[in-house]
Amino acid sequence: MNDQPTVGVVGLGYVGLPLSMLFCEVGHHVIGVDVNPDAVQRLISGQSYIEDVESSVLKQHIDSGAFRPTTDYDNLKDAQIISICVPTPLRKSKDPDMAYVANAAETIAEVLVAGQTVILESTVYPGATEELILPILSKNGLEVGKDFYLAFSPERVDPGNTQFSIREIPKVIGGITPQCTEKAVEAYQSIFPKVSTVKSTKEAEMAKLLENTFRSVNIGLINELALVAHKMDIDIWEVIEAASTKPFGFMPFYPGPGLGGHCIPVDPFYLSWKAKMVAAETGFIELAGRVNANMPLHVVDRLSRLLNDRGKPINGSKVLVLGVAYKRDVSDMRESPALDVLGLLHQSKADVSYHDPFVSQFDYLDQTWNSVKLSESLIAEQDCVVILTDHTHYDYERIAKHASQVFDTRNATKNIRSQFDNIEVL
Numbered sequence: 001m002n003d004q005p006t007v008g009v010v011g012l013g014y015v016g017l018p019l020s021m022l023f024c025e026v027g028h029h030v031i032g033v034d035v036n037p038d039a040v041q042r043l044i045s046g047q048s049y050i051e052d053v054e055s056s057v058l059k060q061h062i063d064s065g066a067f068r069p070t071t072d073y074d075n076l077k078d079a080q081i082i083s084i085c086v087p088t089p090l091r092k093s094k095d096p097d098m099a100y101v102a103n104a105a106e107t108i109a110e111v112l113v114a115g116q117t118v119i120l121e122s123t124v125y126p127g128a129t130e131e132l133i134l135p136i137l138s139k140n141g142l143e144v145g146k147d148f149y150l151a152f153s154p155e156r157v158d159p160g161n162t163q164f165s166i167r168e169i170p171k172v173i174g175g176i177t178p179q180c181t182e183k184a185v186e187a188y189q190s191i192f193p194k195v196s197t198v199k200s201t202k203e204a205e206m207a208k209l210l211e212n213t214f215r216s217v218n219i220g221l222i223n224e225l226a227l228v229a230h231k232m233d234i235d236i237w238e239v240i241e242a243a244s245t246k247p248f249g250f251m252p253f254y255p256g257p258g259l260g261g262h263c264i265p266v267d268p269f270y271l272s273w274k275a276k277m278v279a280a281e282t283g284f285i286e287l288a289g290r291v292n293a294n295m296p297l298h299v300v301d302r303l304s305r306l307l308n309d310r311g312k313p314i315n316g317s318k319v320l321v322l323g324v325a326y327k328r329d330v331s332d333m334r335e336s337p338a339l340d341v342l343g344l345l346h347q348s349k350a351d352v353s354y355h356d357p358f359v360s361q362f363d364y365l366d367q368t369w370n371s372v373k374l375s376e377s378l379i380a381e382q383d384c385v386v387i388l389t390d391h392t393h394y395d396y397e398r399i400a401k402h403a404s405q406v407f408d409t410r411n412a413t414k415n416i417r418s419q420f421d422n423i424e425v426l
């Protein structure tokens with residue numbers, strides 16, 4: 001007889017699905033709830049759509065009955081623990097879009113039963129768990145810390161990172177009351193060996209925003225320095241390598257074509273939005289956001305100068321983009337700077353195509369883009385090959401050998417650059 005508590009996971013995406021698998025692995029039954037019936041159907045048939053989750057592992061938990069994906073929130077009545085892992089994007093105005101989290105909480109409130117522990121995993125602004133989620137969950141008369149427990153525990157997973165699995169990343173937990181923190185620690189102790197508690201939900205919410213703002217600001221700094229270094233004819237990549245030999249007080253960040261993914265370009269603006277409410281300034285966030293958002297424009301500007309040096313206007317030039325996912329070895333295109341680069345090239349009337357081993361097709365700018373077959377003749381036909389994502393799959397030597405010009409925005413050609421005179425680096 002299995003005495004592990006049943007877990008409900010709401011939102012079965014990049015965060016919720018791996019979390020569900022982790023609970024299943026240590027013997028919990030997991031009820032996975034998602035509003036997307038197609039996703040639920042795929043999961044029931046044992047097909048994973050998240051790279052970090054093997055279909056064979058998913059199928060095993062489906063077949064054993066340990067994992068039950070559903071669109072029906074009513075099933076959550078059977079769970080003792082409920083983790084919320086729904087999206088928290090930005091609106092076009094760069095204000096937080098809390099609609100998914102609020103909707104999930106509203107629906108959970110309808111089925112909430114005494115004794116349950118609810119843990120919010122979605123990234124939110126400081127205060128959101130207490131100010132937004134708590135009133136919704138309490139509206140049917142249950143009292144927090146007594147009848148049910150509510151905590152915030154940020155997800156810190158790095159999709160595609162094989163060095164740190166989700167289990168190895170310590171979990172930060174802050175409850176609405178000390179009992180809530182205790183219950184949340186209890187809920188997660190079976191899957192996370194390292195847990196760090198803070199005194200309230202707000203510290204836990206802010207910790208996540210500090211982590212991602214730290215990345216955004218440092219990437220903004222190195223992007224700015226890359227532009228400066230280029231103007232001074234200094235190799236920024238060698239500079240970073242040299243600075244990294246310092247054994248303390250420095251950690252390397254790398255320039256690139258812009259920020260991507262669901263977290264780093266988004267999360268700092270959750271903090272700056274909330275800061276405005278208390279009349280506090282977030283100058284670093286705004287500045288880093290501007291520098292990082294300008295990188296695609298810089299990439300296209302550098303590319304057009306490269307073409308110009310060879311007597312070619314960008315209009316009509318053949319440009320092949322390598323990699324459209326936002327980072328190496330994943331298929332995730334959310335907020336990918338490649339979209340901005342493709343958009344700008346399209347606008348300039350370049351004859352643009354792309355290849356990505358992880359992204360065979362996507363819709364953008366009222367058209368369907370298909371990954372081309374990366375043959376030597378196709379590479380040779382291009383006026384420029386632009387490396388936007390440094391997938392490990394690519395044979396950069398072969399690419400440089402056949403291309404007339406390569407523009408490398410990721411330092412992917414570091415080990416071969418000295419052998420070629422047709423590679424320009426960001």
Ligand SMILES: NC(=O)c1ccc[n+]([C@@H]2O[C@H](COP(=O)([O-])OP(=O)(O)OC[C@H]3O[C@@H](n4cnc5c(N)ncnc54)[C@H](O)[C@@H]3O)[C@@H](O)[C@H]2O)c1
Nearest residue numbers: 011012013014015034035036085086087088104122123155
């Ligand atoms: N992706 C990451 O690497 C990552 C890392 C750390 C934190 N986070 C945070 O975790 C949260 C989830 O991100 P994600 O990347 O897993 O998102 P995702 O888009 O991959 O998955 C979210 C899932 O939630 C479902 N959903 C939406 N509304 C729902 C509702 N009301 N009820 C049930 N299901 C609903 C969607 O259909 C989708 O399947 C976000 O706040 C994000 O910022 C993401």
